[in-house]
Amino acid sequence: MSIERVRDYFRQYGMEGRIREVDASSATVETAAAAFGCEPKRIAKTLSFCAGEDIILVVTAGDMKIDNKKYKSRFGCKAQMLKAEEVEPIVGHGVGGVCPFGINDGIDVYMDVSLKRFDTVFPAAGSSNSMIELGIDELEQYGGSSGWVDVCRER
16 A cells, blocks of 8 residues: 555654544545645645656645646756646556656656645655645655656646
């Protein structure tokens, strides 16, 4: 189970106890915000893309969406999300639980600048009913960030 993979990942830092699970689904921004009692914009959603031969994840604020022009300017190709059935085998977490923690090797993770306006955010933790609250520096560090990008706009 993917949440166990994330727990194992955070265990090396003594942070596995910070992962929270709920009985309800937190697979969408709205359901996650309701389940964990925060504003939807503070949900750090992780989007999975195929960029040529590369797989990349973009972690962005819950009130943002990919801006195709900015994405193409930054990554040199059109934004092409992975198909739902491809996400788990390629990334290591299924749709609704995708996060940058405990992912498969060879995937670059980028943090969108939209996250920088918050002290803490709530990314998923490997399942559609889990999350972990992290400071922005923690998200960058533990999320294995390859850098900050500006590839989103408001929904």
